[in-house]
Amino acid sequence: MATLTVPEPIPSPAEDAESIHKAVHGWGTNEKTLINILAHRNATQRKQIQLAYEELHNESLTKKLESELKGNFEKAVYRWNFEPVEREAVMACIALRKSFNSHVIIEIACVNSPNELLAVKKAYQVKCRRSLEEDVAAHTVGDLRKLLFGLVSTYRYDGEDIDVKLAKSEAKILQEHIKDNELNHDEIIRILGTRSKAQIYATFNSYREEYGTSIEEALAGDSTDEYALALRAAVACIIDPHLYFVEALDAALEKSDEDTLTRIIVLHAEKDLGEIKDKFHKRKNAPLEHAVAKKTSGDYEAFLLALLGD
Amino acid sequence: MATLTVPEPIPSPAEDAESIHKAVHGWGTNEKTLINILAHRNATQRKQIQLAYEELHNESLTKKLESELKGNFEKAVYRWNFEPVEREAVMACIALRKSFNSHVIIEIACVNSPNELLAVKKAYQVKCRRSLEEDVAAHTVGDLRKLLFGLVSTYRYDGEDIDVKLAKSEAKILQEHIKDNELNHDEIIRILGTRSKAQIYATFNSYREEYGTSIEEALAGDSTDEYALALRAAVACIIDPHLYFVEALDAALEKSDEDTLTRIIVLHAEKDLGEIKDKFHKRKNAPLEHAVAKKTSGDYEAFLLALLGD
Structure with missing residues (x-):
């Protein structure tokens, strides 16, 4: 369930482009207008606005916004303006080449379906002119490389078939290595990195039983x-992605980690931020919007709250 | 360049299905008719014949042929009758689950383009109800697992861009580990398993220089x-697949390894067996057809020679 709200009827892309043009030219920038438009258009509409803007004004809207806005607000708008798959590719590229962040890679690898992950890999190659796999392998070492490479590289089976006997035997393998505190054992990485989600759920259920x-x-x-x-993040992403994002948002708010806050809200506003909000409210006894409002301010706050459907 | 020859004009699929039906029913089997038809139809035509046969006789042609034919001839016809991508998936499945053969996996991973490999992975999942990656990882251990999993899992970048500095630095990494006889070093596997083919060629060129x-x-x-x-097979498949297949055919003929002989001829007859034949003739001073005729006999020989365009 998306939290993005789009007004009815909406202006044409050319009208939106004109309103944005007025908002970013002349003395100062009218951030309120920008938020009112950009935070209330879906990916296709935003793309059309960008094309209309470029056609009308012969300049890139992305570049114009980069030069006019600043700080966390600028970063959030920049990330938001991509199409969803392209955005994940760009975030992976930043997380590998600029400011290493294994969680971005784990989320992309473990939350997406096999075909969604494949689409991100294709977009990554177009944007970054390398494969996601080679950048993961080249920017990590040791056990972390083994884990991340395993998670990101496999094109997992997406069927619902489960092998109960296999689940039992692989639960045993997991238990033996966890008991001996060998969390980096190749077999743990193999099971998490290659089995289908359905098979992994069966293995985890067998583990509990x-x-x-x-x-x-x-x-x-x-x-x-x-x-x-x-490793814990990967397991959490596979078992219950919404709960994983609730905890990640909570930790990000606690630590004033705006990059993570922006990433999760921007990535999920058009997809499943509704479920994440509901779960956050239940688990943390406070609406996510209140928690976000308490820890952020100004245009950045207004933009995030708009994406949260407030 | 394919070696498969298709007569002009060809009978309709229903006429072919009828001729095959006559050839496999009653007293004995007319293998000559089977070879004349099946070894001279392309993948689409063979598929249409199978469908026509099933419709006319309410039985699977594949199963009928399995029960009527035997030995190497039966195996070759069985493999030939698949569509190309499906055939590679089935061969991978047999090589992993029935009779382990790392060369089948290496060829699929290193000779195909990234999108061809992806197509094989998709067909593998449909046929085998698991991912190719999980079967590779589950049926191998240690260094061989690391190498095969790396090769098979990455969706490589397919662009022509080359980073000359990177090629030089990775050639140095390769040289250092090869010199120290650490062929199983993670860095060797990372470079071969994740870099684009164009980048690997540049690295190998830099190595030589x-x-x-x-x-x-x-x-x-x-x-x-x-x-x-x-490791050697993977490097050979990446550098010059045709030469790799020439040497593999030569070794298979030397050792009377019919499985390999069948695999390579069946897999390439519709694709690039022409180039492999030319290179074989130049390197081994004898036409491939003569070498095959010398080492095989009967219907198996006749079928392979028909696929070789003889």
Whole structure:
């Protein structure tokens, strides 16, 4: 369930482009107008506005906004203006080449369906002129490389078939290595990195039934080791992506980590931010909008709240 | 250049299906008729014949042929009758689940373009109800797993762009590990498994220029270690697939390895067996057809020679 709201009827792309042109030219910038338009148009409409703007004014709207806006607001608008698949590709590229962030890669690899991940890989190649896999492998080392490469490279089987015997035997493999604190064992990475989501759920269920504890509880701990954190994030993304994003938003608000806050809201406003908001409210006893409003300010706050459907 | 020859004009699929029906029913089987039809129809035509046969006789042609034919001839006809992409998927499945053969996996991963490999992965999932990657990972261990999984999983960048500086630095990485006899080093697997073909060629060229020897010469040796053999095969498949197949055919004929002989001829007859034949003649001073005729016999020989365009 998207939180993006689009007014009815909407102006034509040329009218929107003209309103934006007025808002960013002359003395100062009218951010309110920008937010009113951009935060209330879907991906296709935003693309049409960009094309209309370029045609009418012979300049790139993206570049104009980059030069006129600043700080977290500029970053959020820049990310928002991409088409969804392109946006994930750009975020992966930034997370690998500019400011390393394994969580961006894990989310792309583990939350998307196999065909969605493939679409991101194709967009990555067009945008970044390399494969996502080679950049992941070239910018990481050791156990973290093994895990991230495994997660990102496989074109997983997307069927619902489950092999119950296999689930049981692989739950045992997981349990043995977790018990011995060998979280970096090749077999753990193989199972998480290659099995279908349906098969992994069956394995995790078997784990809970056989060993009386969930895989998440078994992996929990206060280790701040980068590999252990990545492993936990991957498991959380596979088991319950909405809950994973609730916790990630909560931690980002706590730490004033605006990059993560922006990323999750921008990536999900057009998709499933409704479910994430509901779950956040239930788990944290406060609406996500209030929590965001408390920790952000100005145009950045207004833009995020608009995307949150406020 | 395909070696498959199709007569002009060809009978309708229903006429072919009828001729085949007569050839396989009653006393004995008329193998000559089967070869005359099946070895001289392209993938689309063979598919239409199968459909016509099933419609007319309410039985599967594939199953009928399996029950009527035997030995290497039966295996070759069975493999030939698939559509090309489906055939590679079935061969991978047999090579992983029935009779392990890393060369089948290496050829599929390294000879195909990224999109051809993706098509094989999709067909594999339909046929085998798992991903190619999970079967590779589950049926191998250790260094061989790392290598095969790397090769098969990446959706490589297919562009022609080359980073000359990167080629030089990765040639150095390769040289250092090869010199120290660390052929199983993660960095060797990363470079071969993730870089684009164009980038790998540039790296291999840089290797030759800087170190005065080709990567193939550097890797050559009499080791029969499974991993070293697989690494050499992967490098050979990337550098010059036609030459790789010439050597593989030569070795298969030498060892009477009919599975390999059948695989290569059946897989390439509709594609590039012409180039492989030319190169074989030049390298081995004998036409491939003569070499095949010398080592095979009966209907199996006649079928292979028909596919070879003889």
